[in-house]
Every structure is written in structure tokens, then in C-alpha cells.
Amino acid sequence: MVHGHWLHELGLDGAYELAEVTPDGLDRFILGMRKAGYVGGNVTVPHKQSVFRLVARCDAAAESIGAVNTLWFEGDALVGGNTDAVGFIGNLDDRAPGWDNGAGQALVLGAGGAARAAVYGLLGRNMDVAVVNRTRETADTLARHFGPRVRVHSWDELLELLPRTDLLVNTTSLGMLGKAPLIIDLAPLKASAVVHDVVYVPLETPLLAAARRRGHRTVDGLGMLLQQAVPGFARWFGATPKVTDALRARVEADIRATSPVA
Ligand code: NDP
Numbered sequence: 001m002v003h004g005h006w007l008h009e010l011g012l013d014g015a016y017e018l019a020e021v022t023p024d025g026l027d028r029f030i031l032g033m034r035k036a037g038y039v040g041g042n043v044t045v046p047h048k049q050s051v052f053r054l055v056a057r058c059d060a061a062a063e064s065i066g067a068v069n070t071l072w073f074e075g076d077a078l079v080g081g082n083t084d085a086v087g088f089i090g091n092l093d094d095r096a097p098g099w100d101n102g103a104g105q106a107l108v109l110g111a112g113g114a115a116r117a118a119v120y121g122l123l124g125r126n127m128d129v130a131v132v133n134r135t136r137e138t139a140d141t142l143a144r145h146f147g148p149r150v151r152v153h154s155w156d157e158l159l160e161l162l163p164r165t166d167l168l169v170n171t172t173s174l175g176m177l178g179k180a181p182l183i184i185d186l187a188p189l190k191a192s193a194v195v196h197d198v199v200y201v202p203l204e205t206p207l208l209a210a211a212r213r214r215g216h217r218t219v220d221g222l223g224m225l226l227q228q229a230v231p232g233f234a235r236w237f238g239a240t241p242k243v244t245d246a247l248r249a250r251v252e253a254d255i256r257a258t259s260p261v262a
Helices: 001-007 022-029 049-052 060-065 084-095 111-126 136-146 155-164 205-214 222-238 247-257
Strands: 041-042 072-076 077-081 104-109 127-132 149-155 165-169 194-199 217-219
Touching: 001 222, 022 111, 022 247, 041 165, 041 222, 049 077, 049 217, 060 077, 060 084, 060 111, 072 222, 084 111, 084 194, 084 217, 084 222, 104 155, 111 127, 111 136, 127 136, 127 155, 136 149, 149 155, 194 205, 205 217
Parallel strands: 104 127, 104 165, 127 149, 165 194, 194 217
Antiparallel strands: 041 072, 072 077
């Protein structure tokens, strides 16, 4: 829907389609992309790591985040990139301008794929990052990978962390439709803090609703999904599309129609 919207808006002759590829069929599909007429594509679970061995090179973001989500050709070479961090930061810039104020302290809940993209983006914007995750070991691995500006804490430490937090980010799957809500007492959170949930179904998660009621600026995950699509489209079709209110409204309506409680 997103890429189709942009193709139509920009009057470009192209298509973005879904290809179901099994792990067994991955090599054949990727190595045959050029011949099949593709100029690139997105990669999603469970192939985001497996494609590393099939690309000629990857960009710094994919290398650091440890996952490829976008493919394009440079000459004959297939390149793998990761646009999630650009999407994450672009969404914050769009929905909460001035959120970083040059530097500051972010608190990231979760340590999975979305967290790695968030941390990569936040470090690029000079933020210090505290990570809290259910499985401590996963958070420790993430922190070792990204270096000393990332510190791991336990859930018990939230009370001390929240008053110093400028940006609170949920990257766990808690709060997603069908999952348990993320329940945190936001009372100690710094009054000026921005709260961002990368979950986008529902559009307003219980965490965002609670933050809004307390007067915080809130940012939902839909913008990240839309913004991460921009660099891929630009590489494939040679024109940089815009995330407009009209596009957002269209995708929001689709989410509401397919997940009525959202
Ligand atoms: P991963 O599976 O890589 O990570 C899941 C994270 O959630 C882990 O930190 C995991 O902790 C934590 N978690 C899961 N269940 C629980 C629970 N019951 N209690 C506490 N923590 C829990 O997933 P992703 O990082 O890829 O995705 C996470 C969320 O982000 C999803 O909802 C996804 O839809 C959303 N997302 C949104 C994007 C966007 O564009 N807006 C982009 C990518 C993801 P543990 O390590 O302990 O298992």
C-alpha cells in the first residue's frame, strides 16, 4: 500500500509485490532477483540475517544492527542495507521536533531487532542509552556490541532511571494487539520526556495513552514503518517520496479496518 501510493503519486511505472520465500528457497530467489526483473526489495523475518551471505556488501547500519531489511543493486552488485534506524529517528524528528535537543538520555525497553535499530539511531544523535530487557543476557550482548554509551539496567531500577529520562522508547512487543500491555508507572518520568512506542497495532498503545494523559509528547510506531520505507523507494525508483498526512491516514484506516480495536 505504501509503495503503491508513492508510485501512483509520482507517476512512476513500477510495482512493489509480495514474494513468499522459504528458507530453502532463499538463495535461489535472491541470486535470481536481477534476472527476474527486480531492482531491489525488502527482507523480513526470518531472512533478515540469512541474506548477509548473499549480498556483495552491506551498509554500516545493517552491519551494526545485524540485520538487512532493504536490498538494491549498485551496478551488478547486490547491496544490503538497514533503514529501520533512519525510520526510527525520522519518525521522532517528524512527530516530536526538537526531541533530542542536541543530546540527552534515552531509556530503551527491549533488546531485540527493533531495539538494535533504535540504539544505533540514538547513538548517531549523541544520546546516552539505558537498556532494560526481560532477558538480561540479550541486553548485555547489545550493550557490548554498541559500546560504553549503552548501559544495561534491571526493571527494578526504573524508578531511578525515569526522572533522568528525556526519551522513553518501548521496543518490546508488549502492548501489541494480542499481547499483554506494557505496564509501567510513569509518575516518576521527567515531565519534558517524549514517549515513543514502536508498536503500531494498536496505533495508541496503553503506554502511549498513559503518557498522553500525563501530558507527555507521544510518538507512535506507524511513522517509523512509513519512514523506513523512504530510502528503499528512493534507491529503487530514483525519486524520494514523502510521508504525508494523506499516506498516514490511508494506512491508519487500513490498520483500523483490519484490527478494529486499533
Ligand atoms: P524481537 O523478537 O527481536 O524482540 C522482542 C523484544 O520484546 C525482546 O526484547 C523481548 O525480550 C521483548 N519481549 C517479548 N515478550 C515480552 C514479555 N512478555 N515481557 C517482556 N518483554 C518481552 O522483536 P522486534 O524487536 O523485531 O519487534 C518488537 C516490536 O517492535 C514488535 O511489536 C514489532 O511489531 C515492533 N516493530 C515496529 C517497527 C516499526 O516500524 N514501527 C519495526 C520493527 C519492529 P526478551 O529478550 O526477554 O525475549
